Amino acid sequence: MRCDQPFLVAQVEDITPLKQAEEELARSRRLYEVVMEHAPDLIAVADLDGTMRLVSRSVERVLGYTPEELAGRNFATLLAPDALEEGAHWVGQVRSGEVNVPGLRVRHRNGDTRLLQGRVSFVEDALGEPAFLIATGRDVTDERELEEDLRHRQKLEAVGGLAAGVAHDFNNLLTAVFGYSELALAHVEIDPAVCREEIGQITQAAMRARELTHKLLAFGRKQTLTPQLVSLNDIIAETEPLLRRLITEAIEIDVRLAPGLGRCLIDPGSIQQVLINLCVNARDAMPAGGRLRVETRNEAAPAQLGITAGDCVALAVADEGRGMDEPTLERIFEPFFTTKEAGVGTGLGLATSYGIVAQSGGAIDVESEPDRGSTFTVYLPREAPQESGTEPVLAHTPRAAAQAPGGTVLVVEDEEPVRRLMSVQLTAAGYEVLVAANGAEALELADKHAFDILVTDLVMPGMNGLELAARLAETRPRLKTVYTSGYSADVLEGRQLPDNSLSTYLQKPYSSFELLEKIGGLGVGGH
Numbered sequence: 436m437r438c439d440q441p442f443l444v445a446q447v448e449d450i451t452p453l454k455q456a457e458e459e460l461a462r463s464r465r466l467y468e469v470v471m472e473h474a475p476d477l478i479a480v481a482d483l484d485g486t487m488r489l490v491s492r493s494v495e496r497v498l499g500y501t502p503e504e505l506a507g508r509n510f511a512t513l514l515a516p517d518a519l520e521e522g523a524h525w526v527g528q529v530r531s532g533e534v535n536v537p538g539l540r541v542r543h544r545n546g547d548t549r550l551l552q553g554r555v556s557f558v559e560d561a562l563g564e565p566a567f568l569i570a571t572g573r574d575v576t577d578e579r580e581l582e583e584d585l586r587h588r589q590k591l592e593a594v595g596g597l598a599a600g601v602a603h604d605f606n607n608l609l610t611a612v613f614g615y616s617e618l619a620l621a622h623v624e625i626d627p628a629v630c631r632e633e634i635g636q637i638t639q640a641a642m643r644a645r646e647l648t649h650k651l652l653a654f655g656r657k658q659t660l661t662p663q664l665v666s667l668n669d670i671i672a673e674t675e676p677l678l679r680r681l682i683t684e685a686i687e688i689d690v691r692l693a694p695g696l697g698r699c700l701i702d703p704g705s706i707q708q709v710l711i712n713l714c715v716n717a718r719d720a721m722p723a724g725g726r727l728r729v730e731t732r733n734e735a736a737p738a739q740l741g742i743t744a745g746d747c748v749a750l751a752v753a754d755e756g757r758g759m760d761e762p763t764l765e766r767i768f769e770p771f772f773t774t775k776e777a778g779v780g781t782g783l784g785l786a787t788s789y790g791i792v793a794q795s796g797g798a799i800d801v802e803s804e805p806d807r808g809s810t811f812t813v814y815l816p817r818e819a820p821q822e823s824g825t826e827p828v829l830a831h832t833p834r835a836a837a838q839a840p841g842g843t844v845l846v847v848e849d850e851e852p853v854r855r856l857m858s859v860q861l862t863a864a865g866y867e868v869l870v871a872a873n874g875a876e877a878l879e880l881a882d883k884h885a886f887d888i889l890v891t892d893l894v895m896p897g898m899n900g901l902e903l904a905a906r907l908a909e910t911r912p913r914l915k916t917v918y919t920s921g922y923s924a925d926v927l928e929g930r931q932l933p934d935n936s937l938s939t940y941l942q943k944p945y946s947s948f949e950l951l952e953k954i955g956g957l958g959v960g961g962h
Contacts, residue, residue, distance in 0.1 A: 472491070472492045474491045474492075474493055475493060475573075476493060476553070476572060476573045477491055477493050477494050477497045477551070477553070477570075477571065477572040477573070478490070478491040478493070478569070478570070478571050479491070479494075479510070479568075479570045479571075479572075480568070480569055481510060481567060481568045481569075481570065482567055482568070483565055483566075483567065483568060485509045485510045485511055486507065486508070486509050487505050487506060487507070487508055488506060488507075488567070489502070489506070490502040490505045497549070497551075497572070497574050498513065498541065498542075498543050498544060498549065499543050499544030499545055500544050510522075510570075511523075513541050513542055514539070514540065514541060515540040515542055517540065518539055518541070521539060521540075522539060525539070525555060533554060533555070533556035534554070534555055534556075535553075535554050536551070536552065536553050536554065536555060537794070538550050538552050538575065538579070539551050539552075541572075549574050550574070550576045551572035551573065551574060552572065552573050552575045553571045553572035554570070554571050555568060555569070555570045555571075556568070556569055557569070582790055582794075612637050615633045615637045615640070616633075616637060618630075618633045619633040619634050619637070641944070662701055662795070663701070663702070663703060664698050664699070664700055664818055665698060665699065665701060665703050666696055666697075666699075667696060667699065667731050667748055667815075668692040668693070668696050668731055670703055670706055670707055670710065671690065671692060671710065671729060671731065672692070674707050674710055674711065675690060677711070678711065678714050681711065681714065681715065681718070682714060682718050682727060683724070685721075685723070685724030685725075686718060686721055686726070687725070687727070688726075688727050688729065689726055689727065689728045689729070691729070691730040692730075692731050693730075693731045693733060695733070696731050696732070696748060697733050697746065698748075698817070698818050699795070699815040699816065699817060700795075700796075700816070700818055702791075702795070705791045705794075705795070706795070706815075708787070708788070708791065709788040709813060710750070710752070712785065713752040713785075713811050713813075714727060714729070714752060717754035717756065717809070718754075719756075720756025720757050720809060721754055721755060721756040721757075725754060725755035725756060726754075726755055727752070727753070727754055728751070728752070728753040728754075729751070729752055730749075730751045730753070731748065731749065731750055731751075732748075732749050733746070733748060733749070733817065734747060734748075734749040734814070735747055736749075736797075736798060736800075736814035737800060740798040740814060741798065742796070742798050742814055742816065746816070747797070747814040747815060747816055747817055748814070748815050748816075748817045749812055749813065749814055750812070750813040750815070751810055751811070751812045751813075752810070752812075752813075753809070753810040753811075754808050754809055754810075757806060758804050758805045758807050758809055759801075759803040759804075759805065759809060760805050764801060764803060767785055767801060768785050768786055768789040768799070788813075792813055792815070795815055796815070797813060797814050797816060798813075798814050799811060799812065799813050800812045800814065842866055842867070842887040842888065842959050843866065843867040843869065843885065843886040843888075844861050844866045844867070844868050844869070844887065844888050844889075844890055844954070844959075845869045845871065845877060845880060845881065845884075845886040845888070845889050845890070846861070846868060846869065846870050846871070846890050846891075847871045847872075847874065847876075847877045847889070847890070847891040847892065847895070847903060848872070848892050848919075849872055849873055849892060849896060850892075851872070853943075854870055854872065857890065858870050860947040860950060860951075861951075863947075864947070864951050869886055873895055873896065873897055874895065874897055874898025874899070874902065874903040874906075875898065877889075877903055877907075878903070878906060878907070881907055887915070887959050888914075888915045888916070888954060888957060888959045889903075889904060889914060889916045889917070890917045890919065890950075890954070891903055891904065891917075891918060892918075892919050893919065893920040894920055900918050900919075900920075901918075904916045904918075904933075904938070913937065914937065915937050915938065915957040915958070916937065916939075917938070917939055917940075917941055917953050917957070918938065918939070918941070919940075919941045919942075919943055920943060921942075921943035921944070936957075937957070938957075939957060941953045
């Protein structure tokens with residue numbers, strides 16, 4: 436076709452979708468910039484090896500670094516030395532999908548250590564392969580410290596409630612000690628056989644007293660959570676004597692421990708606290724008396740509790756008390772909420788228990804009706820059973836005491852009866868003994884005599900045991916030392932014991948066998 440007139444050929448393309456896509460991309464970029472600039476939690480994008488590429492501005496508030504300082508740096512370089520292995524564990528876990536990190540110790544720029552809680556996941560490329568990691572983290576250091584303070588407050592409250600029962604038991608034990616001591620003195624020359632039997636009764640009373648004080652110290656101690664693979668049956672059996680002193684005689688305690696109970700990865704001291712809190716709550720619900728049932732069983736948690744683990748171990752604490760209505764049940768785990776009269780309790784027991792169980796990966800279920808009692812059931816994830824032959828070996832296997840060991844021991848102890856007793860025990864075992872009442876006397880003896888091992892109390896007037904050992908080590912760098920103390924671990928905070936093969940620790944009170952075993956364990960005396 437021919438046309439003599441000029442004309443214009445135009446091609447029109449609808450670019451609306453392209454413009455919309457560009458605008459959407461620009462909005463996404465702006466949103467991304469806003470998130471990375473203003474997000475309260477730490478957000479990091481990293482390569483699969485942990486090298487950070489982008490970090491949110493919040494890292495300045497959380498860890499003291501600027502995003503630019505961390506770009507190109509591996510996240511592992513921020514971990515506290517004791518968290519490196521744990522960090523590697525979580526990196527390995529994320530390859531199988533998104534993981535929640537309950538707590539990871541990370542170093543702040545100023546040298547402090549902060550605890551981060553967060554989530555790590557990976558983003559796939561076009562082929563479905565992991566391309567890079569996205570991590571979020573929240574600083575929960577202050578929250579965890581507050582939780583620990585609340586737990587410790589609950590422990591002290593429970594220890595206070597135990598005071599009357601403990602005093603009663605100690606008075607009984609002291610009555611036995613005084614009585615049998617008088618009888619032993621009366622029979623020492625008349626009938627040695629009877630005397631030996633009476634001294635044996637004194638020893639048994641002292642051992643029961645030691646067991647009681649150790650349990651109280653272990654329960655009342657303020658300590659870091661240390662998850663261990665343990666059985667709830669063992670925790671209940673250990674706690675039962677304390678419970679029977681804490682619960683009034685008008686209440687019958689019925690303990691039912693399931694055979695073959697699975698084990699859980701939990702902090703024993705914290706779960707012990709949960710058990711005591713629940714039992715105290717049940718006691719207070721039965722002022723006129725009744726029955727308290729403590730039961731364990733292997734059981735799957737109800738679906739509504741949201742526990743991802745299929746197999747669980749259940750701990751049930753049931754009472755026959757006044758029970759609770761629906762409005763009370765809805766608030767039962769709120770901090771400072773209590774149904775008790777003013778001045779009785781803090782309202783923290785159940786809230787603290789709830790937090791401990793949740794931190795352990797479990798949940799608490801409650802069933803209750805007015806005037807028909809209450810049942811609190813704790814569900815904890817059950818760990819896979821160990822293969823036959825892989826049961827953990829006891830950390831402290833008794834060994835035979837040394838026979839005629841030889842060697843010289845320098846004993847430093849400010850309490851005269853204990854000092855004299857140790858001297859008698861060690862001399863009877865075949866050691867030469869040098870005795871000092873304090874650090875100054877010990878240094879004078881050390882200038883004049885040779886010795887093979889130092890046995891010293893940690894807490895003494897003037898120079899303490901650690902300072903004494905350090906002074907002696909200036910001229911004896913391979914000095915072997917047994918540190919002793921009757922104080923609990925919280926009192927000894929700040930006195931970090933050496934972590935080496937040259938020293939060990941012995942908690943008072945101790946038997947002569949335990950003293951000789953500790954000395955022998957350091958290679959002195961032929962052990």
